[in-house]
Amino acid sequence: MPFNIDPHSALDGPSVIVAVGSQEAELISAPHSHPRGQLCGSMRGLLSLDVAEGVWIVPAIHAVWLPPNHPHGGRSHGPFHGWSAYVTPDACRDLPGRPCMIRTSALLKEAVLRASTWPVGEWSQRNRNVAAVILDEIRSLPVEPLGLPLPQDPRLMRIAQAIISDPTDERDLEQWAAWAAVSSRTLSRRFVSETGFNFTAWRQRARLMRSLEMLADDVPVQTVALDLGYSTASAFISLFKRSFGETPASYRRYL
Template sequence: MAFKIDPHFATDGPPIIVAVGSQQTELASAPHSHPRGQLCGSLRGLLSIDVAEGVWVVPAIHAVWLPPHHPHGGRSHGPFHGWSAYIAPAACRDLPDRPCMIRTSALLKEAVLRASTWPAGEWDQRTANVAAVILDEIRSLPVEPLGLPLPHDPRLMRIAQAIIGDPTDERDLEAWAAWGALSSRTLSRRFVAETGFNFTAWRQRARLMRSLEMLADDVPVQRVALDLGYSTASAFISLFRRTFGETPANYRRHL
């Protein structure tokens, strides 16, 4: 929509402002917040969104909802073609009050793309109807638990960030506990309490998040599996299917 206002900071103006764009280089956004809520997704490519609750890898079949004033940052993995819908604070009152990832629908994507073509000016009933569809889809689409929740304890956060940096690190729980200067019992107990996953399951999830990035970069499935420490490609494919509901090859086609 060709409005002469910055959708990141405008509290007035239309209830919904949609921007669609693309670039051939990696898109990066430093941590920031804005008064409007934001629903963002990709038409092609892969996004990583960082929020206080964790790290979310967002394929083209999903979108992330960020309530007003919620700090976040992100980047794309390679070339990016995506969209953002900025929702006025008043229209966010009955939308989720916490960040979440939703599985997009064909209806939502079509409504967003239609809204991106609206010229500046008064809204009519037709544009109001399309905006209502976007808001209703945010309210009703299923939430997808594809994020990587982060712990709050500084010692656990240090370990988590090291694993995210290198998911193939094979150190066991005892070795990580020693590196983080806490007992293995404390590490195990607090990881479950603060992330909802035991340490082994969380590390496996970190590897799966990295596999999405590698698939977006056209890395062959066999190499993804071996580089991330799986014993065989079939073991990786089986775990990927159980987690995401489809094979890595089918997932890559969505990208």
């Protein structure tokens, strides 16, 4: 996105600055960090972010909060219209100290769009009021568990990265353990302790994350289900709805 704001600059300026941009082609952002905290989201399209804690998929009804100086990279999936709000370190003191996903509200989106129209250098009391709304929404909106946490053990990380590259790989836990030269017992135990999910649940989550990318590419729901290894489209739709609160068809309208 061709944002015209440098998040590395103006740390002594307004507590919140907002940029909005569009990109027709895929956007790829190399790993980086900046001294301002960042809340990023989209109005149309799908974004994925890579942080140390895992992979975050960001559809248009969600946004990701990144504390100051937190390394991250990302890319869009297809055409993308998005926004970023950058927050000075002082204003981040009572905001989440770790990356998190939040479900956006109509109030947050309206405040962000309003702030994106401010001329550079203008900082009136009205601007401060809108900035306070943005900060309060970051502080209080519910956290959504849409990330894919990554293990720290190098052997488990190797397995996780292979599954992310190909979520349809049908190897079972014992086969993955042999491939990574780790005992199945250790693999099972450490996946839970390092990601919060057992191996089967984590792999299912990886498939759901991939399904969001495929839906953003306009792949038919039936094809998504079969390509990701679900026995039927209805089985995929049922799991998708339990996980995201909506069917794939209704979810697609945000993409």
